[in-house]
Amino acid sequence: AQSVTQLGSHVSVSEGALVLLRCNYSSSVPPYLFWYVQYPNQGLQLLLKYTSAATLVKGINGFEAEFKKSETSFHLTKPSAHMSDAAEYFCAVSPYTGNQFYFGTGTSLTVIP
Amino acid sequence: NAGVTQTPKFRVLKTGQSMTLLCAQDMNHEYMYWYRQDPGMGLRLIHYSVGEGTTAKGEVPDGYNVSRLKKQNFLLGLESAAPSQTSVYFCASSRRDNSYEQYFGPGTRLTVT
Numbered sequence: 001a002q003s004v005t006q007l008g009s010h011v012s013v014s015e016g017a018l019v020l021l022r023c024n025y026s027s028s029v030p031p032y033l034f035w036y037v038q039y040p041n042q043g044l045q046l047l048l049k050y051t052s053a054a055t056l057v058k059g060i061n062g063f064e065a066e067f068k069k070s071e072t073s074f075h076l077t078k079p080s081a082h083m084s085d086a087a088e089y090f091c092a093v094s095p096y097t098g099n100q101f102y103f104g105t106g107t108s109l110t111v112i113p
Numbered sequence: 114n115a116g117v118t119q120t121p122k123f124r125v126l127k128t129g130q131s132m133t134l135l136c137a138q139d140m141n142h143e144y145m146y147w148y149r150q151d152p153g154m155g156l157r158l159i160h161y162s163v164g165e166g167t168t169a170k171g172e173v174p175d176g177y178n179v180s181r182l183k184k185q186n187f188l189l190g191l192e193s194a195a196p197s198q199t200s201v202y203f204c205a206s207s208r209r210d211n212s213y214e215q216y217f218g219p220g221t222r223l224t225v226t
Contacts, residue, residue: 043217105155
């Protein structure tokens with residue numbers, strides 16, 4: 001069975017500082033991996049996805065994530081935080097077979113001015 | 114394109130009442146999903162559908178029923194609402210491949226008193 005772990009339910013960074021949100025997955029076969037963002041009172045929007053092409057994936061709003069098979073990780077980063085980045089971030093895993101996504105419990109990002 | 118829409122946006126029910134949530138998508142997607150989102154628990158899959166007339170149980174199906182009579186619509190029903198079903202419900206859709214991302218609706222906030 002798939003599982004997704006997001007370390008840190010709350011992360012605070014200063015405006016302009018590096019953003020690092022952690023995601024680890026459990027799977028014997030590397031799955032498809034996704035990061036979504038949720039702004040208050042809205043649905044989820046796709047930030048980026050890994051589908052077995054390049055291990056470093058670039059997404060919208062300056063975010064990127066690196067797939068590391070040896071560490072079963074897919075951490076999300078952004079070099080310089082902006083106030084508008086404050087939101088909830090979800091990591092998700094989709095296996096090659098089956099029809100389900102598995103979401104992490106989310107990380108709430110606060111950006112301090 | 115409207116993407117994924119959900120009706121209603123808000124609803125308050127008394128214990129024991131029934132209701133149906135409607136999800137509609139205009140992207141000709143094969144797969145559709147219903148999730149519930151609760152604080153600290155991320156998104157949990159209730160039911161999903163891989164095509165018209167086909168539905169399957171997800172992680173937390175008890176107390177819910179679904180129907181997919183038309184490809185573009187996916188209905189979630191609560192036959193006898195309970196306070197434990199107070200949550201935010203999200204519908205999503207995707208193409209027929211696990212490498213494709215899910216597109217989410219704006220959510221329905223349901224309160225059961």
